[in-house]
Every structure is written in C-alpha cells, then in structure tokens.
Amino acid sequence: MKGIYRGEAVTILREAQAYGxxxxxxxxxxxxxxxxxxxxxxxxxxxxxxxxxxxEALWLGSYPLDVIKSKMQSDKFGAEQKYSSMRDCFRQTWRAEGMRGFWKGIGPTLVRAMPVSAGTFAV
Structure with a gap:
C-alpha cells in the first residue's frame, strides 16, 4: 500500500490552519x-x-495548501512520480504556473463555502 499516506503532512497543515x-x-x-x-x-x-x-475565510486562507495536497495525492508512483515532497510540489507549481497555480478552482470552492458553512453554524 505504498503511497497511502502521500500528502498527509500538507493535509494536516491545511486542516489545522483552516479550521483555526x-x-x-x-x-x-x-x-x-x-x-x-x-x-x-x-x-x-x-x-x-x-x-x-x-x-470564505477558511478557503481563502488554505486554498494553496489544498492545491498542493491534491497534486500530491493524485501523483503517480515510481518512475512517473512527479513530486518527491511537499516542498518539491510547491517549487514545481511556482516555477510552472506562478502564483496562479495555487488558486486554480478557487471560484467554485468559494461559491460552495458560503452556504455550507452558513448551514453548519446555523444548525
């Protein structure tokens, strides 16, 4: 079960920061x-x-970490593996896409965040 914990460190970092x-x-x-x-x-x-x-604040503060988590978790194995670590994933994303690479998909995430969080706290 190689790779089952891939992206775990960035996930923990994202969760702690985001929910705080x-x-x-x-x-x-x-x-x-x-x-x-x-x-x-x-x-x-x-x-x-x-x-x-x-x-909205949760996702605005944590979305770049979520992007890195998703890239690491969907990465391939062995010779086709693209990222060797969280730092390497950040570095490659920055070099290839710049700041925009960390914010792809933020729009739909923010549209979803408002009603979901509103409902969570209102109940």
Whole structure:
C-alpha cells in the first residue's frame, strides 16, 4: 500500500490552519455582535451569515495548501512520480504556473463555502 499516506503532512497543515481560521473568524464576528447584546439574542440569519463568512475565510486562507495536497495525492508512483515532497510540489507549481497555480478552482470552492458553512453554524 505504498503511497497511502502521500500528502498527509500538507493535509494536516491545511486542516489545522483552516479550521483555526474558520472558528477564529466566526467567533470574532460573533463577539463583535455581542458588544451590545447577549449571544442568545443574535438572529439565526446573522449566525448563518457569520458562518458563511468564516467559510470564505477558511478557503481563502488554505486554498494553496489544498492545491498542493491534491497534486500530491493524485501523483503517480515510481518512475512517473512527479513530486518527491511537499516542498518539491510547491517549487514545481511556482516555477510552472506562478502564483496562479495555487488558486486554480478557487471560484467554485468559494461559491460552495458560503452556504455550507452558513448551514453548519446555523444548525
């Protein structure tokens, strides 16, 4: 089962950073709202909105790591293997595509993030 853990390090890095930012953003927005009212008084619509914004922040902060994770996990084996490490994948992506290489596909991801995160926090 060679390769079963390929991309694990970048996945852990992405998850820790992404969900830290997710909850940090949500709680920051909720705390702004509770300066003049109790947390229980915040409307479900606002909670959903803040959750959606937190979802956008999650992906804006972690998408480059997600791209590297996906490239590493879909890489071939043996002589056809393209990336030897996370650092090598970053390097090759930067050299071949520049900054744009780390953001391909961000549009649909952000469209999905708002309703998914809004629903997660509103429930």
């Amino acid at each position: 930012l997710w909850f940090l953003t949500f709680e920051y927005l909720m705390n702004l709202e509770t300066r003049d009212k109790k947390r229980e008084e915040i409307s479900p619509l606002k909670i959903a909105l803040y959750g959606g914004i937190a979802g």
